[in-house]
Amino acid sequence: MTQINQHWNLARSPAAGWPTDGDFAFNESPLPDPKEGQALVKTIYLSLDPYQWGRRRSGVETVGEVCHGRTVSQVIKTRHPTFREGDIIFNTNGWQKWGLVGQGISEFNYMHPRVIDPELAPISTAIGVLGMLGLTAYAGLYVQCQPKRGDTVVVSAASGGVGQNVVQIARLKGCRVIGIAGSDDKCAYVKQVLGADDCINRKAEHFETLLAEACPEGIDIYFENVGGAVFQAVLPLLNPSSRISLCGLISQYGHDDAASNHARWQQAGADVFAQQSVTVHGLFVGNFVDDYQEQFLEEMGAWVASGQIQYREDRWQGLEKAPVAFSAMLKGDNFGKTMVQVEEDPTVY
Numbered sequence: 001m002t003q004i005n006q007h008w009n010l011a012r013s014p015a016a017g018w019p020t021d022g023d024f025a026f027n028e029s030p031l032p033d034p035k036e037g038q039a040l041v042k043t044i045y046l047s048l049d050p051y052q053w054g055r056r057r058s059g060v061e062t063v064g065e066v067c068h069g070r071t072v073s074q075v076i077k078t079r080h081p082t083f084r085e086g087d088i089i090f091n092t093n094g095w096q097k098w099g100l101v102g103q104g105i106s107e108f109n110y111m112h113p114r115v116i117d118p119e120l121a122p123i124s125t126a127i128g129v130l131g132m133l134g135l136t137a138y139a140g141l142y143v144q145c146q147p148k149r150g151d152t153v154v155v156s157a158a159s160g161g162v163g164q165n166v167v168q169i170a171r172l173k174g175c176r177v178i179g180i181a182g183s184d185d186k187c188a189y190v191k192q193v194l195g196a197d198d199c200i201n202r203k204a205e206h207f208e209t210l211l212a213e214a215c216p217e218g219i220d221i222y223f224e225n226v227g228g229a230v231f232q233a234v235l236p237l238l239n240p241s242s243r244i245s246l247c248g249l250i251s252q253y254g255h256d257d258a259a260s261n262h263a264r265w266q267q268a269g270a271d272v273f274a275q276q277s278v279t280v281h282g283l284f285v286g287n288f289v290d291d292y293q294e295q296f297l298e299e300m301g302a303w304v305a306s307g308q309i310q311y312r313e314d315r316w317q318g319l320e321k322a323p324v325a326f327s328a329m330l331k332g333d334n335f336g337k338t339m340v341q342v343e344e345d346p347t348v349y
Ligand SMILES: NC(=O)c1ccc[n+]([C@@H]2O[C@H](COP(=O)([O-])OP(=O)(O)OC[C@H]3O[C@@H](n4cnc5c(N)ncnc54)[C@H](OP(=O)(O)O)[C@@H]3O)[C@@H](O)[C@H]2O)c1
Pocket: 048, 049, 050, 051, 132, 133, 136, 156, 157, 158, 159, 160, 161, 162, 163, 180, 181, 182, 183, 186, 202, 225, 226, 228, 230, 246, 247, 248, 249, 250, 251, 252, 283, 284, 285, 286, 329, 330, 331, 332, 333, 334, 335, 336, 337, 338
């Protein structure tokens, strides 16, 4: 067993903009020893998510702390009441090779550690399609916007971690689905693999016109992942009584804090929202865990097992790559759900 833990710590309070080299420091420390009620776990997959930048920018994550991140891990040594040696678990180990579960509130962060059954699906799905990202899509589209057969649903960042699930759930619900993504390759994937009726490249010349042409009967549901210019193009196409799930505004995360981003977004849409009686649902996945996680895992698990829902992962190899993979994702250079494979997956032979 390696006797040294390796981890990325937040090196300074990040300035406005996107992450830079000096924001993170790669450190080593002795392996933690589990106390009664705890287990020592080894990280296998680390999830990289846009919200982590918000935590760092806003000071929720403090300088010197191991960077926060949800993980799939294996239990190596245990004094925990539930977790057995060898169990594969979902937990929040952070950007490090080793960690402890059973430490209390710091590991909760809206999603409790739980054992994963490798027989049901590849274990990496616990931080993707069958994890927080899948639940976000399910909660925002299905629970909040209540899609009806024939509705036109538009999804931004459609090939990404959340977006790819929204596209496919909407399709399974009988909707007409239009994706928006940042390259022709991504758009081809959204149409050919995820089954969207169309997908528009947000960087294309005349993007607004192309989007309008793809939505001749207007938009009934908009799943908002990005904000900015994409949102401006969606606004004039919203139908009376349309619904929006305000999931995220990634185009703004380098500029300002989340609260003012949301306020500016509401202000930019205010006239259209009033004229068209648009319902805007603010989305925070943490609010759906207690009531919907079980139902979600059952329904989504069945769709994944039957192949009705596909998923694409953007995997980086080695913990050292975490900062560069994180920056790439924030800038839109990812293709699928971004994660780092930290150790070999013991369930893959
Ligand atoms: N509300 C919640 O509880 C909750 C939970 C999870 C995630 N989220 C939000 O959901 C959104 C998607 O997260 P994810 O983890 O699935 O990430 P992701 O979609 O896998 O990756 C981010 C994507 O955002 C797009 N993007 C980046 N910069 C952009 C820009 N300037 N303009 C337009 N698009 C840009 C890129 O897609 P293209 O290049 O293809 O456009 C990029 O691939 C984020 O806004 C995130 O904060 C919210």
